[in-house]
Amino acid sequence: MISGIRALFSRKPKVVTRFAPSPTGYLHAGNYRTAVFSYVYARQNSGKFILRIEDTDTIRSKKEYEDNILESLAWLGLPYDEIYRQSQRGETYKTYLEKLLADGKAFVSKEETGRAEVIRFRNPNKKVKFRDLIRGDIEFDTTELGDFVIAKSVTEPIFHFAVVLDDYLMGVTHVVRGEDHISNTPRQMLIQEALGAPAPIYAHLPLVLAHDRSKLSKRHGAQSMTHYRDAGYLPEALLNYMALLGWNPGTEQEIFDLGGLVKAFDISKVQKGGAIFNEEKLRWINKEHLKRVSKTDFVREAKARIGSSDRARDLGWNVTDDAVLRIMPILVERIDTYGDIDKLIFAQDLDYFFSEPVYDAVSLKWKGEPDLSSAKKHLEHVRAALSALPDKKWNEEAIKAAIWPYAEKEGRGPVLWPFRFALSGKEKSPNPFSLSAIFGKETALKRIDEALKKCAHANTNQNV
């Protein structure tokens, strides 16, 4: 009773998970997904999420990698409640290592290779079993492990020892990690027992695979998360995609935000087999999230990309918030990621929004027509119809209504092609009604006038 009340007041979370990357490489899809599942599991149980930098390998650990991991997690929106670095916990490891030595549960061993002395664990040689949240019961015979090494010296613990002690001391209740750790689990449980620590609940996630079905790793097919950021992916799309890789809600819903994920996630429904990372699907999910991005966010990002492009500089574009906002619908339907905006710019598909089109008069000619007389006639009609349209009715629907009956009568191609070409100067572009609406009446009419001038000019030249 009393202890129950005390527990109530100490507000100790009943679930504590951790993400424990070693800073020996950038954060990539494989370890990111482990972080996602670990984080979501903690959140949905009102638990605590710990970030622990496992930098006991002083030779391979690098500050730049730690920075990359922290930066990626911040961008992806997975805040941790506590952070630890194993390199700062030397005293703690020393204390417990000495205790194990004193208890005879570990011993200093003379070596023939490597360094002269290391600390080995005295293996009780027994069977250990545990119930994995994802895979069910797993049993190992630890005899084959021998007296394995747990530290190079009392001040230099290695992975297995540091992990077990830290999880114990930090109160980690659920260890969510990759399947590649399944075979590490028995020896870690042996260390727990020697330390008198309770065994946490394990959940071994299936691996994220490269295209050849081998484990995704830094040197094998994995891109850093910051790479996806720089390529213009949305963090919420990465979160959504990675959550779906190895898990699904059992419904047909595929688009989730973090809150939805926390609600729907069920660790027992996590897949057992590994899953290949598929960028095509990621792109699709990114587009779905892009459609939901606020105008403000979209304009900020798109404006930055367009404004800083070589094309904008070379052609002297005036890239304003308003201009970007007007072309937002066109952009959204043409891109999967913000990075695709750069491709549109490079392909010169945005030129006509920011500068006057450049083209030859002959391009105005609809296919199969002998000369520009038809184009000229239709453009004149279109110009008159548009010019008669009041300013306040200058929107896509009204513009279409003003032109459509005429196009139906005269032929859509012969009318619409020169109309659109006059506005964009491109073989491929959005339809002339959208373009007119975006450009505004003055610019639209001016461009048609320019096209008409080209027609006249071409005819004159022909006559001479």
Added chain:
RNA sequence: GGCCCUAUCGUCUAAUGGUUAGGACGGGAGCUUCUCAAGCUCUAAAUCGGGGUUCGAUUCCCCGUAGGGUCACCA
């Protein structure tokens, strides 16, 4: 090789002892406002093999096979 894990369309997956084995991405075809994009509709595409158990197995069991992981004084 030892130990461990896994096995449904190309990919991510749903279903569960009884379904025409469902969805999504990608592919193909068609429709839509000239071109493009987007959208919509349709379509091809899967239960690794062999034994059981069962009236009936994709589902349960066994054996193969395949793939993966792990066997460090890395994590």
